[in-house]
Amino acid sequence: MSLKELTKERHKEAESCEFNVRMMQGNLTKHEYLQYLGQLYMLFEHLDELAYFMMPSNVQGDFQRRYRILDDMREITDDISSITLVPSTVKYYMYLDTMVAEYDDIRAYGHIYLNYMALLYGGQFMKTKVPSSGELYNFYDKNDEIISAIRSIEPQINPDEVN
Numbered sequence: 001m002s003l004k005e006l007t008k009e010r011h012k013e014a015e016s017c018e019f020n021v022r023m024m025q026g027n028l029t030k031h032e033y034l035q036y037l038g039q040l041y042m043l044f045e046h047l048d049e050l051a052y053f054m055m056p057s058n059v060q061g062d063f064q065r066r067y068r069i070l071d072d073m074r075e076i077t078d079d080i081s082s083i084t085l086v087p088s089t090v091k092y093y094m095y096l097d098t099m100v101a102e103y104d105d106i107r108a109y110g111h112i113y114l115n116y117m118a119l120l121y122g123g124q125f126m127k128t129k130v131p132s133s134g135e136l137y138n139f140y141d142k143n144d145e146i147i148s149a150i151r152s153i154e155p156q157i158n159p160d161e162v163n
Helices: 008-016 018-024 030-054 066-076 087-102 105-126 140-156
Strands: none
Touching: 008 018, 018 030, 018 105, 030 066, 030 087, 030 105, 087 105, 105 140
């Protein structure tokens, strides 16, 4: 069974949660989207680091999302002090922190796959629905190369990590 099939149910759950439905409909306020970006920034501090060391050198810089997230945040406001991290973000951040500290490539592959593929695929639709220019979702001319790099690690991915 493919990774896509093994994670299909959780993918459906994620897409149907209230926040994601509202985001896909373009119904988030700037404040809500700013809060979301704040959560992502926190996570991509680790995800970008993992991707930098684990992905081929020709796409390493293009993987980096932190700076694009900051661009979107600055487009919405100059004052990001209103961002509040939610407990689930902190918990996931700490989980990723452990992977970075332990150099646990096998577990990390699933998180790279999940997060970057979501931005590469769903993000192309999402960037037209968010209250910013959607820099987060721009990979410019590297989409195919990045997708290929991510697909190359797919056989090593544990579906439980993605789920």
